[in-house]
Amino acid sequence: MEYKNPLQLIDNLVGQANEYLSNQMVISRPAVNVSENQDSYFVQLAAPGLKKEDFEIDVSSSTLTISANKGHETSASTGKKYTRREYSFSQFKRSFSLPSHVNTDKVAAKYEDGILEIILPFIKQEPPADTRKIKID
Template sequence: MTLVKFNPKSNTSLMPGFNDVFDSILNDTFFSDRMMTKVPAANISESADHFHVELAAPGLKKEDFRLKLERDVLSISVEQVSDDQQQERNYAKREYSYSSFVRSFTLPESADQNGIEAKYTDGVLCIDIPKREEAKVQSRQIEIK
């Protein structure tokens, strides 16, 4: 009688190829793309007198965006109706189709909510949030005696 040790971490199984079928299905880009959320990437930065939010959203128009400020939460949303005017094209893969999304950002207490400005150029939504006067970095030269 021969004893064979069972190692569940090894790739060998009683039914070779059985696990490969599920791995190929679950690791397919068609399914993995659908499982990922499709929201635009955001960059958040800070300067001496402003906070800056940049949202990469190419292919949209500035009329597609809705910015809403409720309490300390800034929400950026897009609701886009897909029109199938280009029916003559057969896409093998179509990745940049934001139909709708919402991104929300909690503003710090030092943000001045009354002076928020937004502009959309070259596929990037840029939002500038000014800081309150007391929160701005103050620097001065100190005299040495």
């Protein structure tokens, strides 16, 4: 193909590169809400279209990491012949610093209606003992 205008060639190459890259991998950063009550933090992550098996949640004493990988089916496994295929591989990884008062042994998670919710309970602080008088010797 011959181009009379060099800008037309550049525009065509950029368009082809963008289409190629956008069809290869989708890396997104899902939206997150963090709320709290007197007992826990709640992390809600919007991730529609995934299954709970697609997620991996790691927690340490100072970091919460949420990641997901979702691959696409090959046309050989589905028996379909595609004229155009835009579904692709997607992945993300989000990490959050945890305050020291989170009980990492009791972290729980659930996934429902496209929302991953992680409950980060606080370490229970024992209430101070009742006030008592100290005798001075």
